[in-house]
Amino acid sequence: MPTFTLFSTTNVASGRSEHLNRMISSIAAARNEDTSLDIRLLLLLQNCPPDYDIAAFPDWIETSKVDGQISLSAARNRLLDYAIANRLVSVESIYGFPDDDCWYPENLLSLVSSAFASDQQLEFWFCRYGSSPQVQDKLQANTVVLQKVISRASSNTFFFRGRLITGLGHFDESLGVGAALNGGEDTEYAIRAYYTARKTLFSDSPLVGHRDPDPNLRPKYFPGTLRAISRHRHRSILGLTAYVRKLLVGLALVVRGRMKPFDYISAIRSA
Incomplete structure (x- = not known):
């Protein structure tokens, strides 16, 4: 089964620890449900005081710290650079960018892993999100046109085969939360992925948990x-x-x- 490398960041000073804990718990549950899943989370802690206790995180979470706060795109790029430099993403692995307030319902990551494992052409998969995600026993997915990528692809819901990680490069740091223009960074990244990937599939269901659009x-x-x-x-x-x-x-x-x-x-x- 392909391995997962997930990139996320959280603002320690914001006090949203319950959201981060929910996201981490959902990944831990996925690891327990399917022991063949190898999932690593790279987590950048922003506004992190020197005495912040990182020992409480499980060993499959690798943390790094920033004293102040940087934009969401800059945070992701920092994590991407680290992963590439340390060869943490292989050609056939899967990577994604969950926000700290999203979560993965039961069986989703296992189904996504199976989708990539069973279709070697698949390099970009995404779905919708919602506050009441519903995952069936099998993913229903179809090829899509560009407009669907623009309308539905979200950093919380897209996954990529590792082959794309160097080719797609960085997120645009002029876009996104904390940047010159709010939003658009995940859309821009997804558009590049759509033009680069050998095959893109979309599941038109809210399969990832997050507040409703x-x-x-x-x-x-x-x-x-x-x-x-x-x-x-x-x-x-x-x-x-x-x-x-x-x-x-x-x-x-x-x-x-x-x-x-x-x-x-x-x-x-x-x-």
Whole structure:
């Protein structure tokens, strides 16, 4: 069975330890349910005081610390660099980027591992997320077009074959929480993966646990997501179509009074 390397970060000062514990507990449960699963979590602790006790973490979690706080993209890139330098991700292994407030329901990681093991062409798999994830005995997955990747791929829900890790490179550090533009970093990474992967599959079900998508956040994340899509709009007709579609979505937000016209124009200029 392929091994998993998961990259995550948490802000120790935020006091969200119950969320992090839930995520860690879900991975521990997956390891216990299927002893053939080899799962490693690389965890970057931000705003971490010198006396913070890391001994309580299980031995399959490898921690590192940052005194202050960095952006989500920068944190992931730091973890990626460490994993590549220490050869922690093999060509046939699986890697992903769970947020510290997501969790994996029973049997999901085992099913994802089986999907990659049974299809050597599969290099990018993703699903939806929700507050009440439901996992069946078998994953139902289909090939997808680019727009589905843009609409549904999330750092909480996408997994990649290890062969892609060096080819995809870093997350864009101008995008994401704590960066110049909120959001869009996972979308941009997923678009690159879609064009690079030999095969991409999507399970159209909320299989990963996370708070439900909030449509009220669309204006906040619009500039980052528009830049992510714009960066790849010339790679195919589907990319250009996705870009035009996103412009229309933003225009609709302006018409409905959910985004200021100035913010819309600024987003286009910064894309």
